[in-house]
Amino acid sequence: MTTTEGEPTPTQLVELFLAVMGRMGAHLAACSDELGLSPQQARAIHELEQPRSMGELAERLFCDASNVTGIVDRLEAKGLLERCSVPEDRRVKRLVLTDAGRRLGRQHHQRVLTDVPLFTRLSNDDRRLLEKLLSQMVDEG
Amino acid sequence: MTTTEGEPTPTQLVELFLAVMGRMGAHLAACSDELGLSPQQARAIHELEQPRSMGELAERLFCDASNVTGIVDRLEAKGLLERCSVPEDRRVKRLVLTDAGRRLGRQHHQRVLTDVPLFTRLSNDDRRLLEKLLSQMVDEG
DNA sequence: TATTGTTATACTCTATAACTATA
DNA sequence: TATAGTTATAGAGTATAACAATA
Numbered sequence A, B: 001m002t003t004t005e006g007e008p009t010p011t012q013l014v015e016l017f018l019a020v021m022g023r024m025g026a027h028l029a030a031c032s033d034e035l036g037l038s039p040q041q042a043r044a045i046h047e048l049e050q051p052r053s054m055g056e057l058a059e060r061l062f063c064d065a066s067n068v069t070g071i072v073d074r075l076e077a078k079g080l081l082e083r084c085s086v087p088e089d090r091r092v093k094r095l096v097l098t099d100a101g102r103r104l105g106r107q108h109h110q111r112v113l114t115d116v117p118l119f120t121r122l123s124n125d126d127r128r129l130l131e132k133l134l135s136q137m138v139d140e141g
Numbered sequence C: 001t002a003t004t005g006t007t008a009t010a011c012t013c014t015a016t017a018a019c020t021a022t023a
Numbered sequence D: 001t002a003t004a005g006t007t008a009t010a011g012a013g014t015a016t017a018a019c020a021a022t023a
Helices: A010-034 A039-047 A054-060 A065-077 A099-113 A124-138 B010-034 B039-047 B054-060 B065-077 B099-113 B124-138
Strands: A081-085 A093-097 B081-085 B093-097
Touching: A010 A039, A010 A099, A010 B010, A010 B099, A010 B124, A039 A054, A039 A065, A039 A099, A054 A065, A054 A093, A065 A081, A093 A099, A099 B010, A124 B010, A124 B124, B010 B039, B010 B099, B039 B054, B039 B065, B039 B099, B054 B065, B054 B093, B065 B081, B093 B099
Parallel strands: none
Antiparallel strands: A081 A093, B081 B093
16 A cells, blocks of 8 residues: 555546446446347447448457347348448448438437436536547547 | 537547447456456456445446346356355345455456556546546546 | 345347358 | 358347245
8 A cells, every 4th residue: 555646546547437437338228228229239320320341340349240240130120221232342241321220320329418427517628628638548549 | 510619519528438438348358358257257356346245236237136146156156256145134145255256356457457558648647637537427426 | 015136038249160152 | 262241159248027035
């Protein structure tokens, strides 16, 4: 317990971030559930605002390509997207949201943004500050 | 696209937070995987630094109590915790980490804290600032 | 009666490996 | 040969409902 006041240990920071992540995760789960989607399905729709291939979607979801088959199957069965063929390379499937899919994506987006108790507690200045810090964290790669 | 400069929309902020969450999630998954744990098992061990009942653990994991039975089963099978009986109320199971469980928990904690590329990009001052903002977000409930 | 934890069930997500159809 | 996507498989997380033991 030799904690110097001037040198912040990462412990507290990571703990806090995990706590905020937990609440945000619960919020996201509730939002997708209201629309009859699993969290991962909602995430997929979000990433498909621009059409992408199966492999690209896998990268964005941080999961193996084999999982995407099932996720896309279920979204396609709900009529939320279509697997289009690509003339230049017939191996590739181009995933395109249907109108219903785009509509549901917008609804989900709205719900996620509405009443996020985490962020509503911050002043406008603090939100700008947090935005700046998060940008720094994500920048580059 | 009528975005006023002075009024920050929550959109960008939420997007950024989700991006940071995604990377942190990948980091956590990698850390637990190295120790032969699922992310949820690692999370459970983390929450059991203090002994808790099944129901308490369920609350902390934001999931139904019925799931905790399986999660605890698997941790118990690995010898990482024990279900102790509570004399005052024989319905309750008191979950206590074994020495091996506590050791693994410390290892996981170390790995999570080490080389978090997200936080290493921030200056000490910025980390303190982020810590303050995250505290505000979590405060109260 | 109410509560704690379990079981049964069914679905989703997950990675690995083997497969297909293209390139 | 290499790549994009699929299938098969097995394990883990998830919620709901019904249940046993205890309060």
